[in-house]
Amino acid sequence: MATCGLFKSYRKGTLGIPVLQGIDFSVYEGEFLSIIGQSGSGKSTLLHLLGTLDRPDAGEVCFEGNRIDNLPAASRDLLRNRYFGMVFQFYHLLPELTALENVLTPALIAESMFGYWRNRKQYRRRAEELLELVGLRDRMKHKPRELSGGEMQRAAIARALLAEPKVLLADEPTGNLDRATGEQIMQVLAELNREQKLTIVMVTHDAWIAEQADRVVRLVEGRIQAA
Amino acid sequence: MYKLLLCWRYLRTRYIALVCIVSVMLGVATMIVVNSVMAGFTNEMQARLNGMLGDLVFECRSMDGVADAELHMAKIRQVAGDSVVGMSPTVSVPALMYIDVLGPDRQTQAMTKPITLVGIDESTYADVSDFDDYLQHPENRKKLEFKLRDGGYDVYDHQAAGDANAKPRKQLERAGWPYRRYKASVLKQREFVVGADQRFAPSPEKEAPAGDLLQNPFAAAEGEQQGRDFDPATEEHMGIVLGIGTCSYRGSDGTDHFIALPGDDVRVSFPKASLPPEAISEFCTIVDVYESKMSEYDANFVFVPIRALQQSRGMVDPTTGIGKFTSIQIKLRPGADADQIRDRIRDAFPAQLYVVSTWRDKQGPLLAAVQMEQAVLNVLLFMIIAVAGFGILAIFTMIVVEKTRDIGILKSLGASGRGVMGIFLGYGLSLGIVGAGVGMALGLLFVAKINEIADLLGRLTGQPVFDPAVYYFYKIPTIVNPHTVAWICLGAVCIAVLASVLPARRAARLHPVKALTYE
Numbered sequence: 080m081a082t083c084g085l086f087k088s089y090r091k092g093t094l095g096i097p098v099l100q101g102i103d104f105s106v107y108e109g110e111f112l113s114i115i116g117q118s119g120s121g122k123s124t125l126l127h128l129l130g131t132l133d134r135p136d137a138g139e140v141c142f143e144g145n146r147i148d149n150l151p152a153a154s155r156d157l158l159r160n161r162y163f164g165m166v167f168q169f170y171h172l173l174p175e176l177t178a179l180e181n182v183l184t185p186a187l188i189a190e191s192m193f194g195y196w197r198n199r200k201q202y203r204r205r206a207e208e209l210l211e212l213v214g215l216r217d218r219m220k221h222k223p224r225e226l227s228g229g230e231m232q233r234a235a236i237a238r239a240l241l242a243e244p245k246v247l248l249a250d251e252p253t254g255n256l257d258r259a260t261g262e263q264i265m266q267v268l269a270e271l272n273r274e275q276k277l278t279i280v281m282v283t284h285d286a287w288i289a290e291q292a293d294r295v296v297r298l299v300e301g302r303i304q305a306a
Numbered sequence: 307m308y309k310l311l312l313c314w315r316y317l318r319t320r321y322i323a324l325v326c327i328v329s330v331m332l333g334v335a336t337m338i339v340v341n342s343v344m345a346g347f348t349n350e351m352q353a354r355l356n357g358m359l360g361d362l363v364f365e366c367r368s369m370d371g372v373a374d375a376e377l378h379m380a381k382i383r384q385v386a387g388d389s390v391v392g393m394s395p396t397v398s399v400p401a402l403m404y405i406d407v408l409g410p411d412r413q414t415q416a417m418t419k420p421i422t423l424v425g426i427d428e429s430t431y432a433d434v435s436d437f438d439d440y441l442q443h444p445e446n447r448k449k450l451e452f453k454l455r456d457g458g459y460d461v462y463d464h465q466a467a468g469d470a471n472a473k474p475r476k477q478l479e480r481a482g483w484p485y486r487r488y489k490a491s492v493l494k495q496r497e498f499v500v501g502a503d504q505r506f507a508p509s510p511e512k513e514a515p516a517g518d519l520l521q522n523p524f525a526a527a528e529g530e531q532q533g534r535d536f537d538p539a540t541e542e543h544m545g546i547v548l549g550i551g552t553c554s555y556r557g558s559d560g561t562d563h564f565i566a567l568p569g570d571d572v573r574v575s576f577p578k579a580s581l582p583p584e585a586i587s588e589f590c591t592i593v594d595v596y597e598s599k600m601s602e603y604d605a606n607f608v609f610v611p612i613r614a615l616q617q618s619r620g621m622v623d624p625t626t627g628i629g630k631f632t633s634i635q636i637k638l639r640p641g642a643d644a645d646q647i648r649d650r651i652r653d654a655f656p657a658q659l660y661v662v663s664t665w666r667d668k669q670g671p672l673l674a675a676v677q678m679e680q681a682v683l684n685v686l687l688f689m690i691i692a693v694a695g696f697g698i699l700a701i702f703t704m705i706v707v708e709k710t711r712d713i714g715i716l717k718s719l720g721a722s723g724r725g726v727m728g729i730f731l732g733y734g735l736s737l738g739i740v741g742a743g744v745g746m747a748l749g750l751l752f753v754a755k756i757n758e759i760a761d762l763l764g765r766l767t768g769q770p771v772f773d774p775a776v777y778y779f780y781k782i783p784t785i786v787n788p789h790t791v792a793w794i795c796l797g798a799v800c801i802a803v804l805a806s807v808l809p810a811r812r813a814a815r816l817h818p819v820k821a822l823t824y825e
Contacts, residue, residue, distance in 0.1 A: 132718055132818045153722060160720025171715045171822065175315035187308035188721045238719075 098124050100301035102138070106246070106280055111272040113281045113289040116298035122282040123250055125298065129280060130163050130248045131155040143245075160189050164239030168251035170231040172223040172238075178230075179219040182206040182238045189242065202241075209237035213267055229260035236267060240277075247271070249281040253288055265291050308716070309725060313732045322701055323737055329694035330741025330798050331748060337687045337794045338749030338786075343756070344680050345790070346783030351676070354600040357436035358607075359665040360394070360635030361644050364651065366660050370579035371397060371621055371630035378634060385654040386647045392433030392637035397425035397615050397630070401576035403608060405553065405566045416573070417565070419552055421608045423576055425615030428452060434637040437609075440465070440596040441547065442478060443568075452545030452611050454593045457482035459568055465599065473561040478568075478595075486569035486591075490539035543571060544614045546590035550597040551605030568592045574608070579619045579630065588618055691798050694741075695805035698734060702809035706730065713813050714821025727814035734806025738799035746795055753784050 098121040106112050116122040127133040128140055131147055140148040147158060159165070172181045186202045187195060195202070210219055213233035223231055232252060239247055249268065253261030269291060271277045281292060289295050297304040317323060364382065366372045375395035383390055401423035404416040428450045432438040441447050442460045459478040553566040566572060570592050577583040590610065598604055616622050616629035623629075638644055644664040652662040666673060706713070713726055752759065760782060764770040 127819050130718070132822070156717075156720045156722045158720075159718060165718050167718075167822070171711065171718070173312075173712050173715060175312065175319055180311070184308060184716070185719050187311060188716065188719055188725065192310065 098301055099128070099135070102298075102301070102303055104296055104303055106278060108245075108278055109272075109276040110294060111269070111279045111281070111292040112294050112296060113283055113292035114296045114298055115283055115286060115289040118284060120298045121301045122284075122298050126248050126250050126280065126282050129246075130165055131158055160185055161242050162245045164236075164242070164244035164247045166232070166235050166239050166247065166249040166252045168254040170223070170228070170235045170255075172231055172234060174223050177220050177222055178210065178215060178226065178234045179203075179206055181223070181234055182209060182241055184238060185242045206237070206241060209240050210234070212240075213237050227260075228256050229263060232256065232260075232264055233267065236264070236271075240271070244277075246278045246280060249279060251283055252281065253283065253285065261285075261288065308721065309728045309732050312729050313736055316705070316729075316733055317736055317740075320705060322704070323733075326694065326698045326701055326737050326802070327741040327744065329697050330691065330738060330802060331745035333687065333691035333694050334742050334745025334794055334798045335749035335752060336690060337684070338746060338791055339752050339756070340683055340687060341680075341790050341794070342749075342753045342784040342786045343782060344676075344683070345785040345787055348676055348680070349785050350783045351600070352673070354598050354603075355669045355672075356665050357439070358598050358600065358603050359668060360392075360434040361638040361642075362636035362648055362651070362662065362664055363633055363668060364636060364655075364660060364662050365633040366631075367658070369399060369632065371632040372659070373623060373630045374628050375631040375634060376628075378631075381654065382634065382636065382651055385650050386636075389639050389642040389647050390636055391639050392430065394427050394430040394434045394635045395612065395631035395633070396427070396431070396635060397612055397619070397621065397632050399423050399576050399615075399619065399632070401574050401608070403548075403552065404573040404575070405570075406572075407565050421549075421552060421574075422606050423574060423615065424607055424609050425612035426609050427612045431635070434635040436598075437596065440598045441594045442597070443594050446594045450547075450594070452547070452593055454486065454542050454545065454569060454591055455482050457484060459594070463597070465597070473559070475562050475564070477564045481568040483569065485567060486542070487539045489569065490537070493538070538571065542591040542593075543589040544591070544610055545593040546572065546574070547594045547596055547609040548572075548592055549604040549607045550595050551601055552608060553592070553595060564595075566592055568594055574610075576619065579621045586618060688797065691801050694798075695801040698737060698802055698805040699808060702730060702734065702806050703812070705733075706809045706813045709813075710816060710821050710824040713816050714818050714824065717816070717818035718822060723814035726816075727810040730806050730810035730813050731803060734802050734810070735799065737806075738802025741802065742795040742798040745798065746791060750786065750791075753786055756784055757781050 102125060114122050114125065124133070128135050128148065131140070131150070135148055138148075139146050142158070142162070147155070150158070172178075173184065176184070183202055183206050186198075186206075190198065207216075207219065210216060213236055215230060215233055215237070218226060218230055218234075223234070226234065232255075236247075236252075247268075252268070253264050256264065265288060268279055268281070272279050272293075279292075281289075283289050364378070372378075379393045379395070382393065399422070401421050403419045403421045403423075405419070406414045407417045409415050426437070432450065438447050438450055441450065442464075443455050443458060444460070444464075445455060445458075447464075457480070459481045461474050461476065461479050463475070548566065550562070554562045554564040556562050571589050572592060573587055574590055575585050575587045578586055596604070596609070612631075613629065621630040638647060644666070648662050648664050648667075652660075655662070716726060717723075760771040
């Protein structure tokens with residue numbers, strides 16, 4: 080996965096605020112990369128561009144050698160559904176669904192009603208395994224508001240993993256958690272990287288968290304600073 | 307699949323959406339109830355209208371009529387072919403009717419009423435209309451004879467079919483020959499007492515009670531000074547059938563009070579069919595009362611045998627014996643195209659002399675008014691559902707704003723804009739279906755129990771909702787038309803879906819990043 084010369088600016092009235100000013104970097108398969116930067120340095124924006132949630136003003140995002148930032152919406156939806164898993168600072172679970180249903184959401188989105196019905200046992204087993212993996216075995220039937228912050232984040236990680244993605248994109252996964260819980264989450268991520276050779280790109284402002292990754296990239300005022 | 311799950315969850319967790327369901331439900335229920343009741347009334351009214359008139363009415367423009375009904379009927383049959391199943395000539399003429407009513411001072415006074423006197427052919431009139439079914443004597447309903455019966459007139463309205471609200475007509479219990487004889491004897495006694503001073507002292511046998519009269523009807527007439535050619539105790543005049551509205555009034559509690567009964571005599575004045583017109587007066591004996599439940603007819607029409615009326619009015623050719631008629635009622639085969647046959651008959655006769663119309667044409671303004679009323683009411687009621695639609699629009703817009711972040715999450719997980727739109731369209735659809743379904747059930751239940759509900763409301767408020775003194779039905783007539791119900795429900799569901807299109811599009815177009823970071 081690579082980016083070359085990414086530019087992105089947000090418009091505020093007539094004034095364009097440049098956020099990313101030419102980013103070039105690569106992520107290798109099986110790597111645990113963390114991107115560290117101050118608030119407002121554009122690290123979340125960069126992650127959104129990597130996850131095709133947003134489009135760059137200039138530059139390219141490539142995935143396995145193919146350019147993905149200019150794909151049509153349907154292909155990008157598919158990419159997000161199958162190849163990228165995303166974890167957010169505020170967990171972003173659907174409040175109406177239980178932990179198990181939240182984990183199943185990517186499968187529900189991917190499949191038609193009939194297709195899901197046919198494979199429902201398989202999906203359910205996989206979701207249960209993932210919840211066990213992140214240590215939420217007895218929290219499956221709970222709604223997000225009945226879970227603690229750490230539990231919600233673990234459920235979110237399980238959800239990101241359901242479709243067996245190639246890359247996990249984590250946006251400040253520990254940002255809203257206390258130190259101890261944050262460490263647990265980091266342990267989960269590190270284990271996934273180590274045992275399942277999952278490529279992880281994590282964005283954080285916390286140097287201590289960032290250092291647990293294989294490689295750290297520093298983002299200052301929209302540019303990469305070699306670490 | 308997630309669309310269904312989320313729709314279902316939103317439906318169960320957003321109580322504000324219940325407001326939408328309730329408003330759709332109320333709109334659908336109201337429309338079903340109003341349409342059923344209006345259809346019931348219309349049907350009842352049309353049945354009555356058609357029941358009194360033939361399917362087609364062939365009239366001559368002159369009130370004095372034209373000669374030879376047989377010839378006209380033969381020609382009509384020739385023109386209309388086998389579509390005609392029955393024909394009956396009638397003579398109708400505006401008339402005045404005088405009923406003797408006992409005043410508060412025990413003096414009788416003549417009550418004058420304007421009426422339409424209709425001469426009917428009792429042997430064929432039943433073939434063209436439901437007239438016979440509206441009579442009060444069971445034998446007359448089988449075959450009308452224009453003769454006073456011995457009694458046995460319906461005390462309970464046979465058309466009410468045992469309805470508890472139908473008040474018995476106790477007065478009809480004594481109607482018939484015994485009543486006529488009793489009345490004749492009473493009148494005779496009074497006449498005698500009043501005239502006693504001038505004539506001679508009363509003799510005992512003159513005051514014989516009614517019981518003796520039954521054994522010897524001529525007893526009262528014995529010793530009478532003038533020679534009599536008519537004895538009301540044993541003889542009757544020309545038979546006449548009065549509309550119930552001409553000889554009774556309905557009290558506020560729904561009971562009918564008769565001012566004249568079968569057995570009473572009335573006097574009818576009408577013009578002769580001559581130039582210059584000459585008013586003549588005939589005594590008639592009421593032989594029955596008819597009740598079509600159309601007040602327009604019941605309060606206006608009075609029937610006599612056509613032959614007698616023709617003779618009284620001088621409408622019979624003295625040499626040939628052929629009478630004149632003013633209209634021919636025509637009954638058509640069920641399913642026949644009345645308009646087409648009307649036009650054929652119309653073309654076959656000179657238009658300056660005759661008018662041919664269907665019963666719908668005759669009641670055109672009334673039917674059109676009812677139809678108009680129903681259409682306007684439907685438009686207004688559909689507005690209620692449209693208002694419910696705007697409610698859905700507003701509430702959905704709110705829900706979309708509230709769910710902005712969730713929409714971002716779904717999009718980040720790979721949901722397409724179309725899919726997100728589907729959630730809200732499906733949500734609107736399910737609200738519409740639930741609302742329309744519950745509304746339909748409620749509406750149908752209401753229609754089924756409408757009389758009980760009206761009674762209950764009447765008891766609670768002390769004011770009868772459906773006042774039998776005003777209407778001639780005892781129950782609120784309803785007809786549930788499955789097509790109408792289906793259209794109403796479909797319309798409601800469509801409005802619910804349409805109202806959710808705008809919020810759904812808004813949701814579909816949300817930018818995932820902006821939605822995710824929405825606070």
